[in-house]
Amino acid sequence: MKVLVAVKRVVDYNVKVRAKADGSDVDLNNVKMAINxxxxxxxxxxxxxxxxxxATEVIAVSIGDKSCQEQIRTALALGADRGIxxxxxxxxxxxxxxxxxxxxxxxxxxxxxxxxxxxxDGDNNQTGQMLGALTNMPQGTxxxxxxxxxxxxxxxxxxxxxxxxxxxxxxxIVTTDLRLNEPRYASLPNIMKAKKKQLDVYSPADLGxxxxxxxxxxxxxxxxxRQAGIIVESVEQLVDKLKNxxxxx
Amino acid sequence: xxxxxxxxxxxxxxxxxxxxxxxxxQALGADIDILVAxxxxxxxxxxxxxxxxxxxxxxxxxxxYAHQLAENVALLVAELGANYDNILAPDTSxxxxxxxxxxxxxxxxxxxxxxxxxxxxxxxxxxxxxNVIATVQSxxxxxxxxxxxxxxxxxxxxxxxxxxxxxxxxxDAGISSFVSEELAVSDRPELTAADVVISGxxxxxxxxxxxxxxxxxxxxxxxxxxxxxAVDAGFVPNDMQVGQTGKIVAPDLYIAVGISGAIxxxxxxxxxxxxxxxxxxxxxxxxxxxxxxxVADLFNAVPELDAAL
Ligand SMILES: Cc1cc2nc3c(=O)[nH]c(=O)nc-3n(C[C@H](O)[C@H](O)[C@H](O)COP(=O)(O)OP(=O)(O)OC[C@H]3O[C@@H](n4cnc5c(N)ncnc54)[C@H](O)[C@@H]3O)c2cc1C
Ligand SMILES: Nc1ncnc2c1ncn2[C@@H]1O[C@H](COP(=O)(O)O)[C@@H](O)[C@H]1O
Numbered sequence: 001m002k003v004l005v006a007v008k009r010v011v012d013y014n015v016k017v018r019a020k021a022d023g024s025d026v027d028l029n030n031v032k033m034a035i036n037x038x039x040x041x042x043x044x045x046x047x048x049x050x051x052x053x054x055a056t057e058v059i060a061v062s063i064g065d066k067s068c069q070e071q072i073r074t075a076l077a078l079g080a081d082r083g084i085x086x087x088x089x090x091x092x093x094x095x096x097x098x099x100x101x102x103x104x105x106x107x108x109x110x111x112x113x114x115x116x117x118x119x120x121d122g123d124n125n126q127t128g129q130m131l132g133a134l135t136n137m138p139q140g141t142x143x144x145x146x147x148x149x150x151x152x153x154x155x156x157x158x159x160x161x162x163x164x165x166x167x168x169x170x171x172x173i174v175t176t177d178l179r180l181n182e183p184r185y186a187s188l189p190n191i192m193k194a195k196k197k198q199l200d201v202y203s204p205a206d207l208g209x210x211x212x213x214x215x216x217x218x219x220x221x222x223x224x225x226r227q228a229g230i231i232v233e234s235v236e237q238l239v240d241k242l243k244n245x246x247x248x249x
Numbered sequence: 250x251x252x253x254x255x256x257x258x259x260x261x262x263x264x265x266x267x268x269x270x271x272x273x274x275q276a277l278g279a280d281i282d283i284l285v286a287x288x289x290x291x292x293x294x295x296x297x298x299x300x301x302x303x304x305x306x307x308x309x310x311x312x313x314y315a316h317q318l319a320e321n322v323a324l325l326v327a328e329l330g331a332n333y334d335n336i337l338a339p340d341t342s343x344x345x346x347x348x349x350x351x352x353x354x355x356x357x358x359x360x361x362x363x364x365x366x367x368x369x370x371x372x373x374x375x376x377x378x379x380n381v382i383a384t385v386q387s388x389x390x391x392x393x394x395x396x397x398x399x400x401x402x403x404x405x406x407x408x409x410x411x412x413x414x415x416x417x418x419x420x421d422a423g424i425s426s427f428v429s430e431e432l433a434v435s436d437r438p439e440l441t442a443a444d445v446v447i448s449g450x451x452x453x454x455x456x457x458x459x460x461x462x463x464x465x466x467x468x469x470x471x472x473x474x475x476x477x478x479a480v481d482a483g484f485v486p487n488d489m490q491v492g493q494t495g496k497i498v499a500p501d502l503y504i505a506v507g508i509s510g511a512i513x514x515x516x517x518x519x520x521x522x523x524x525x526x527x528x529x530x531x532x533x534x535x536x537x538x539x540x541x542x543x544v545a546d547l548f549n550a551v552p553e554l555d556a557a558l
Contacts, residue, residue: 016512017377026381038494094349095358118494123376124361129319129349138320138425141346144487154428158487159342160441160496161432166318169424178477178494179487214358218384223375226519229540231531235553238525238543246523246540248445248502249469249558 001148001170003046003055004110006101006128007039007075009068010121017121023219035071038116040078041176044183045146046114047079054148055112057081061104063088063097069199076194077186083199084108088211091122096211098130103207105135110171112153117142117175128175138168142177250279250369253307253330255338255348258285258293263300265442266339268403271300273396274337275404276366280304283411284329286322288315298413301405309416316427317343323350324420330355335392340497344395352393359393360385364400378493378516398441399499399520433488437463440472440489445502446521448474448491449484450514452507452528452547456484461551462506468558474498474518476508492517507547510535527551 011017012032020027035043049055060075061084062068072083086100105113115128132139140146140155144163147154156165158177186194204211232238242249252274257264267283274281283297286309294308307329313321326347330336336351338344340362352359363372364382371386372394440446447462447469459473466473474496475489491498493516503521508514510526510533518524519538526539527550536542543550 011377013513017380019381026377093358095353095356098353120493121377123378123493124359125345126349126352126359126361129346130353130359132320133323133350133353136422136424138422139346139350141319142342157342159430160488162430162486162488163432164316164430165428167426167428177487179481214387214389215360216386216388218371218386220376220381220383223379223382226524226538228537229524229542231536231542231544235543235545235550235557238541239554239557241541242502242523242525246502248523 001055001111002108003049003058004105004108004113005039005042005046005058005060005075005080006113006115007043007060007062007071008036008116008119009033009062009064009071010036010119013037013120019220019222023221026220033067035074036116036119038118038176040183041178041180042114042116043075043078043080044181045176048181050079059084059108059110061086061101063092063100065089072199073194074186076197077191078184082197085199085201086207087201087203092211093213093215094124094126095130095214097127098134099209100204100207101127101131102134103209112170112172112174114174114176117177128173132173137171137173139173139175140166140168141175143174144177144179146174250334251332252277252279252281252335252337253333254281254283255326255336255344256283256285256293256297257339257341257343258287258290260287260290261292263293263296263406264341265403266341266398267297268300268406269398269401270337270339270396271302271404272401273363273366274335275302277335277369279334282307284309284326286314286325288312294413296406298411299407299409300411301408303409303411306411306413307416308413309418311419313419313421317347318425318427319347319350320422320425321420322347323354324422325418326351327354328418328420329416330391333391335394337394337396340395340397348393348395355391355393357389357391357393358387359395360387361395362397363394364397378512379519380512397497399497433486437466438470438472440474440491440496441498443472444500445469445471446474446498446500447471447504447506448476448508449479449506450476450508451478451482453479453484459485461555465551465555465558468555476514505535506551508535509533510538
C-alpha cells in the first residue's frame with residue numbers, strides 16, 4: 001500500500017508571530033521555520049505503517065516555493081522514501097492545495113493520504129476534508145488511532161464529546177490529531193541519507209491545475225491586548241476580589 | 250440574500266453553538282434558514298423552529314445522517330446550498346469536519362473561524378494561534394464559513410416561529426460507516442458553554458488530583474478543562490483540552506491551575522472576561538494575561554479556595 005503524506009512549511013510553534021506595522025502581512029523576517037507539527041505526526045504514522053509492513057512506500061509532498069524542500073527533506077529523514085514538491089509562489093490557500101494534492105493523488109494512486117488536521121500558521125483545518133471531496137474519498141479527521149482492517153480503515157477520532165470510531169473504505173484520507181503518535185527525532189545518518197533520496201518537482205500545470213485565489217487577505221493586525229492584572233497575596237484576597245471587584249462568583 | 254446555518258445538535262435538542270452561528274448569520278443581514286440533518290431529529294428540528302429570527306427549518310431525517318458522517322452530510326448541504334448565498338456552521342468538530350467538504354464540492358474557498366462580519370464578503374479571523382487577526386475578503390459568489398462561537402453572543406433559543414420543511418434527499422456516499430463512540434458523561438456544564446471554567450495543567454501531577462478542581466467546579470457551576478500537557482500525560486481525556494488546537498472558551502471566569510501559559514493554550518482562553526492564574530512560578534507567562542494572579546503551590550491554594558467558597 002502506497003501512502004502519501006502532505007507536509008507544510010510553517011513558522012516554528014515557539015515563535016510569537018507579529019503583524020507588520022503597516023498591516024500588510026505578518027513579519028516572518030529571520031523567523032525560524034519548521035515542518036507543521038501535525039504534518040510531523042502524519043509522517044510518523046506513515047513510517048510506522050511501513051515499519052509494520054502495511055505500507056510499501058511513503059511519499060512526502062509539499063506545496064510551496066523552493067524553501068519547502070527543506071521540510072520534504074525533514075520528512076525523508078524521518079523515514080519517507082521519496083518527495084514531491086509542487087512549486088507555487090508563496091503560500092497557497094487550502095482549496096488550491098487540495099486541488100494540487102488531488103493531481104498528485106491521480107499520478108501516484110495512494111491507498112492512504114495522511115495530512116495534518118490544521119496548519120499552525122493559517123489555522124484553517126480544511127485541506128484534508130477538501131481533498132476528500134475532490135477525490136470522493138472518505139475521511140477520518142482529527143485521528144488519534146488508525147488501524148487497517150482488511151480492505152477497510154478504522155479511524156478513531158477526537159470529537160467534541162469524546163472519541164468516535166469510523167470505518168472507511170480505501171483509498172481514504174486521514175488527518176492527524178496530537179495524540180496519534182509521538183514523532184521520533186531524525187538521526188544524523190538518516191538526515192545525511194535523506195539528502196540523496198529522490199525529490200521530484202512539478203508545476204501546477206504539470207498536474208492540470210490553474211491556481212485561482214478565492215480569498216484575499218486585506219490586512220493583518222494585532223489582537224486586543226490584555227493588560228496583566230494584579231498579584232493577590234492570599235486565597236482569601238482572591239475570593240474577595242472575585243466576589244466584590246470582578247463580581248464573577 | 251439568504252443564509253443556511255447548519256445546526257449542531259444531538260437529534261433531540263440543539264447545541265448552544267448553533268445559536269452563535271445564527272447570530273453571525275444575522276450580522277450578514279440575509280434571511281436565515283437552519284438545516285437539521287440527523288436521524289429521528291424532530292426534537293432538534295422543533296427547537297430550531299423556536300430560535301429567534303429564523304425563517305425556515307429544513308429537517309433531513311435519514312439513517313444516512315445519523316452520525317453526521319461528513320461524506321453524506323456534505324453531499325446534502327452542497328445540494329441544498331445551491332439555493333443560498335451563505336452557508337454557515339459552528340466551529341464544532343462536526344462543523345470543522347463537514348464544511349470544508351461542502352466548500353470543495355461547491356468550488357468555494359472556506360473562511361474558517363470568523364470572529365466578525367465586516368461586510369457581506371469580508372470577515373475577520375484569528376490566525377497564528379490568535380497572535381494576529383486577519384481581515385479576509387472572499388471573491389466567491391457563495392460564502393462558506395465556520396463561526397467561532399465565543400465571538401458571537403447566541404441569539405435567543407425562544408420566540409421564533411419558523412416553518413418546518415421535511416427534506417427527502419438521502420445521500421449515502423457508501424464509503425464510510427459509524428462503528429462506535431465513547432462520549433464523556435458529566436453533570437457539569439459543557440466546556441464551551443460554561444460561565445466558569447477551571448483548568449489544570451502539568452502541575453496537577455496526575456489525574457486523581459483533578460478531583461480537587463472538580464470539587465471547586467461543583468461549587469461554582471463550572472466546567473473543568475485542561476492544557477495539552479495534562480491531556481498528553483493521560484491525566485484527563487482529550488475533549489478537555491483548551492487551546493489553539495483544542496476547544497476555544499471565553500467564560501466569565503477562567504481559572505488556570507498549574508498551567509504555564511504557552512501561546513497555544515492562551516489561544517483558547519484569552520478572550521475570557523476574568524482570568525485567574527494559580528502557579529508557583531512567578532515568571533510563568535500565564536500571569537501576563539491574568540487579572541488576578543496567585544503565586545502559590547496549587548496543592549495548598551486549591552483546597553483553600555475550595556474551603557473558602
Ligand atoms: C501543534 C501544537 C498544538 C498545541 N495545542 C495546544 C492546545 O490546544 N492547548 C494547550 O494547552 N497546549 C497546546 N500545545 C502545547 C503547548 O505548547 C504547551 O506545551 C502546553 O500548553 C503546556 O502545558 P502546561 O502549561 O500544563 O505545562 P507546563 O508548560 O509544563 O507548565 C506547568 C506549570 O505548572 C506549574 N506548577 C507545577 N507544579 C505546581 C504546583 N505544585 N503549584 C503551582 N504551580 C505548579 C509550573 O510552574 C508550570 O508553569 C500545543 C503544542 C503544539 C506544538
Ligand atoms: N502548502 C502545503 N503543502 C503541503 N501540505 C499542506 C499545505 N497546506 C496544507 N497542507 C496539509 O493540510 C493540512 C491542514 O492544513 P490547513 O487546512 O491549512 O489547516 C496540513 O497539516 C498539511 O498536511
